[in-house]
Amino acid sequence: MRFLRNFGKAVFWQGLGRLVQVVGLAYALRCLGPEKIGLSGTVIVAATYGQLALDFGLDLVSVRHVASGTARLDAVLPAMFSLRFLVGMLAGGLWLLLVTLLPMDSTTRQVWMMGAAYLWVLTLSCSWYYQATERMHQFSLIQNSTSIAVSICYLVFFRPGQAAGSDLLVMLILTALVTGAVWWHVQREQRIRLFRFESLALARSLLREGRPMWCFNLCYTALSSMGLPLCYALLSDRDGGHYRAAGAFAAALQMFLVYLSLMLYPRVVAWRTSAPEQFRTRIHLVVAGVLAVGLAVFAGLWFTRMPIMRLLGGRDFLAAAPLLPVLVAGKFVAIASGVVIWALLAGKRDWAAARCCAPVVIGGFALNWWLIPLYGVRAAAWLNCGM
Secondary structure, three states, rough: OHHHHHHHHHHHHHHHHHHHHHHHHHHHHHHOOOOHHHHHHHHHHHHHHHHHHHHHHHHHHHHHHHHHHOHHHHHHHHHHHHHHHHHHHHHHHHHHHHHHHOOOOOOHHHHHHHHHHHHHHHHHOOOOHHHHHHHHHHHHHHHHHHHHHHHHHHHHOOOOOOOOHHHHHHHHHHHHHHHHHHHHHHHHHHHOOOOOHHHHHHHHHHHHHHHHHHHHHHHHHHHHHHHHHHHHHOHHHHHHHHHHHHHHHHHHHHHHHHHHHHHHHHHHHHHHHHHHHHHHHHHHHHHHHHHHHHHHHHHHHHHHHHHHHHHHHHHHHHHOOOOOHHHHHHHHHHHHHHHHHHHHHHHOHHHHHHHHHHHHHHHHHHHHHHHHHHOHHHHHHHHHOOO
């Protein structure tokens, strides 16, 4: 019952936040246009993937230790924060150096330079802390407050012809403020000092344990996010903008599923220990239920894709309409596969997850590289779902 109550709270705040986010995003799309959206979207994807590269598999390892009682929360917290603070600063500096050296126009360079700061802020994510303490409904409220604030800024300050990178700048400022406030609150709540050099010894042991999950996270994120940068590189800014628009609306429509997945992980670990004879059946039922709902949502969106995209993005984004139901279906498939991954991790079969994912990434990249120039953004959307 506690799980259902917390999930209900998460869904409520996600629903409220996503409603406001969709309205704000639709307005931002109209103010920026496909080309500018494609540029900032590519930077955001690069920063997000950079965060995963700097995660080193530590989120799931930390959650597993805290949930199973094999490590104290007050020891894991400073180890995680100290390591990520330093790694984020180093990565951001290397990003800025690379952007300075590469040839590009001044506007594009400014947008990519903002990506360095955005990467550092993302690296300091605190989602694992709320997942480990089974308070994802609280993190849902925090994240949705940020999304609502971003959307309100779009609605209040944006005008047609808005400068490239404006959407990223708003996200950077508000995410940084919220991240700083949350870590300040966590430090007061736990009554510990978050940044401690001596805690890096524990961080090193967590790094060794997290290697298989690091490999898996890199592969899985590459699998799910390669479509946008490849559309941007192989087609045009405009095509990349269409893909990003459909992908952003798809993410907004399914975000509550992410919280279902994150909240399930500690529960799956408990199932593996407390009811091993029912473990496989429970996993299969959850996966089947997610896929069935995803199929129903796909059918509904397929018949309403044009009016929905006309309402949300306007005429400039009608070409993105056929992508929307496919990308939404891909989100449901991703959550279903995520539940299976949780089951592998609960059995401490971490490398099995990485071995399942790596061949699909290699094959999927080759197919994207071959089919996107032939069939455009629709190929990227269908491959996203299929992979």
